[in-house]
Structure formats: structure tokens, C-alpha cells
Amino acid sequence: MDAALTPLLHALGKADDATLVRVASLRGFGLRDAADGAVVDNGTIRGSVLAGLVDAAILERTADGAGRGVLHTSVTDLVADEAGMLCGGSARLLLTPVDDLPRELSTLLTSAQPLAMAAYADGQGGDLIVTRRESHGSLGTDDDAATIEFARTQLEQGSTATIEHVLPEGTVVISTVVPTTRWLIVGAGPMAEAISAQGQLLGWETTANESVDVAIDFLATAGPADALAVLSHDASIDVPILNAALASSIGYIGGMGSRGTQTRRRTALSEQGHSDVDIQRIHGPIGLDLGSRTPAETSVAIVAEYLAHRSGRVPGRLTDGAGPING
Numbered sequence: 001m002d003a004a005l006t007p008l009l010h011a012l013g014k015a016d017d018a019t020l021v022r023v024a025s026l027r028g029f030g031l032r033d034a035a036d037g038a039v040v041d042n043g044t045i046r047g048s049v050l051a052g053l054v055d056a057a058i059l060e061r062t063a064d065g066a067g068r069g070v071l072h073t074s075v076t077d078l079v080a081d082e083a084g085m086l087c088g089g090s091a092r093l094l095l096t097p098v099d100d101l102p103r104e105l106s107t108l109l110t111s112a113q114p115l116a117m118a119a120y121a122d123g124q125g126g127d128l129i130v131t132r133r134e135s136h137g138s139l140g141t142d143d144d145a146a147t148i149e150f151a152r153t154q155l156e157q158g159s160t161a162t163i164e165h166v167l168p169e170g171t172v173v174i175s176t177v178v179p180t181t182r183w184l185i186v187g188a189g190p191m192a193e194a195i196s197a198q199g200q201l202l203g204w205e206t207t208a209n210e211s212v213d214v215a216i217d218f219l220a221t222a223g224p225a226d227a228l229a230v231l232s233h234d235a236s237i238d239v240p241i242l243n244a245a246l247a248s249s250i251g252y253i254g255g256m257g258s259r260g261t262q263t264r265r266r267t268a269l270s271e272q273g274h275s276d277v278d279i280q281r282i283h284g285p286i287g288l289d290l291g292s293r294t295p296a297e298t299s300v301a302i303v304a305e306y307l308a309h310r311s312g313r314v315p316g317r318l319t320d321g322a323g324p325i326n327g
Contacts, residue, residue, distance in 0.1 A: 001117075001175050002160060004037030007046035011098045012106040016096040018042075019062045021049055023162060024070070024173045025123050028089020028120050029080065036158070037175075039098065050091060051077065051083045062095065062137060068128050069123040092171055094123060102129050102137035114158075114178045114223065121164060121171040127321035130155070141169040150174065158225035158251045158310050172281060178225045180205055185219045186241055187231025191256070194299035195229055202303070215241040224251035227306050231256045239268045246278050252306050255284035288315055 001022060011018035018041040029050065038047030040062045045055050054073045061071045071093040080088040096119060108115050108131065118128040118139065125140040130151040138144055150165050154176045162175045183199045185192045187206040192208040199206035209215065210232060219228070221240075228245050230253075232238050238255065242265060255265060262284040265322045269279050287301035288308070308315045 001037035001162070001177055002035040003049075004039055005177065007039035007041065008098065009106065009109045010046075010156060011041055012101070012109075013096075013103075014041075016042055020064075020096045020098055020101070020314065021045075021071075022096070022117070022119075022173065022175055023046070023049065023057055023092040024092045024094040025164060025171075026089060026091050028087055029075075029091070030086025043304055046317040049093065051085060053079060053083055053085075054091065054093070058093070067095075067097055068100065070121070092121070094119060094121070096123075096127060101127050104136040105129055114155050114176070114225065116155055116174050116176045118147050118151055118172050118174045120169075121173045124170075132156075139169075143167040143169045143172060147172050147174070151176070156224055157312055158223070178197060179223075180225075182218075182222070182226045183207070183229065184209070184215060184222075184227070185229045185231060186210060186215055186228075186237065187256075190295040191231055191298065194295040197227045197296075198303045212237055212240050216244045219244045219248040219250060222248050222250035224249060226250050227252040227254070227308075229254045229256070229302060233257050233261055235264070235268065238265060239272075242269060242282060243272055243274070246274050246281060252309050253282045254281050254286035254302060254305070256286050257284065260283065281308070 004020060008020060018039050021038045021040060023036045025134065036049050038045050038049045040058060043059065045058060057071060057073045073093065074090040075088045075103055077088040113131055116130040118130065120139060127137045128139050128144060129136045131149050132152060132155055135148050139147060146167050151174050154163060154174060158178055160176055160178050162173060165172045165174055181204040183204050183206045185195050185206065188208060188210060196206040196208055228243060228250055230238050250269045255262065266279050283305060287298060288305045290301045292298040292301045
């Protein structure tokens, strides 16, 4: 829902009527864009939903001032293909008057805190905003506590996504909004450049640096959506940085190097008081076993491991599975 965040922040607190548009569920369309979301303000759509293919339906539905509700819409394969999408499909969009949202949302968006927005899939009830430490608003039923608990498990995965969760009073749509992933790469040269290129392709903020002070400053503000890749084999650099990483809330810690290098690091960190459980947070040797040889190939293996870790998946072939293939 990233595409809706800036227009939503601008619409909050204004006197004009505005409507938040969220994607509640999709069938078809191929790959889903987690950034989908928009705000309709004075007949103008700000943001993006399904590449603009259903803008006319959104404007027609919101023009009558119907308020909260659901919009069911569909797109043919031909129209989707012309817009560059993989295929057509149908969607259920959740429409919420911005004035109905908890007033605390403005402050949370301004501070870029990870949060989840929850509402019933049928458009009824109220809105609930959940962060890792607090919640605001209410669904208006006894489902609040269960929704808060489930939303926080989703926030810990560190990714922006929309999930339907069935509860006793009804199905709840939970949209997580997580700040852009930041990668710190401790090292230089072709390997650092390759990881940076992969991260930038995915829209992440990447920084390559070998300064211990820079790394420790980064780790002081790092959260579950952020990642660290230590390429340096210098004990005066990698040990203090890994020590700080284990004391931080960063979501992913990776260390490049031979198995001998990994043993040397584990021994040093153990001597500094870290338990075996703490040290197991470090993915070392870093990356998935893809048979990678070049820096470019290895960067794919590293980023793939991070994605699997972030989503709580055990890497495997889609061919061998039976569940959803897109998240």
C-alpha cells in the first residue's frame, strides 16, 4: 500500500472528503504489486491501484458519497495485457473514508513507523491501526485482541503485504506498511557493488562502508526490515560490527567467509558473552546454495536468502510445493 501513503498523509486532517482505497483480495492478475493503494480526493485518484485499470470504477463508486464499503471489479485478459500486466482478473477493493481512520495515523505515518491497518473485508465496522507497541481505533467487535496479535506477527516479517485473516466475527483485511528495507554492506569491491545493485533493483536503500562507527550508528536504528552483510574478514572490523548487530533489532545478519572464518567469528562473539542462540542469528556462510561463483550470481543467492528469511520460508522449488506461489 506504499503508493497510498503520501496522499493519505496529505488527506488526513483536511476538511475535504477523501477515500482510502485498499486492495482486499485478488484473483488472477499474475504477480501482485504490494505498493497498490490510492486516495480519492475531490475526484482525483492519487496513488495507484491495478496499474490504473479500474480507476473509472473507483471514481464512479466514490462519486456518490456512499462512504465505507466494498467495490468488486474485474479486468479482461486483453485489457490487462495492453497495460503490461500478466493477465486479467477480479479484485475486491476496500473503500474507507479518511475521516474514519484513527487520528493517530498521521503521526505514525510522519514518523515512518512500521504499522498495520485492519478492517473487516465487508467494509463494515471500524478501523484498527497496530504498531509493534501500541494500537489505535477498533473494529467495533471482540476481534480486536486477536487482530492485534496477528498483525504484530505480520509486522515482524518485515514486509509490506495484505492478508485476509478469518476471525469469529468475520474476515479481517490486514495491510502491513513497513519502511523501505535498508541494507548495510560492510566491505568494498565487486561483491559489495553486486549486492548494492541487487538491492537497488528491489527498491532498497543500500550503503557500502567499512567503518565500524558507521555500522554501529546504522545498527542503533535498524529494525526487522533491515539487513547487514559483513564481507570484511578483518577481525578488527567484523567482530565489533557483528557484536553490535546481535545486540540490535536488525532482521537479517549475514557474514561472508569460509567455514574457518565463521568459526573464528563465533569464538570471538562467544568470548564477548553471546550465547549460541544469539550467534545462530548470523547467516554464515551467507546466501543460499545456488552454485553461485561470480559476484553477480552470489549477490542473487544472498538477496534470495534474505527474502526467504524475511517471509519465514524454507527455500525450495515451487514445483515441489502446493501452496500459493506469490507470497
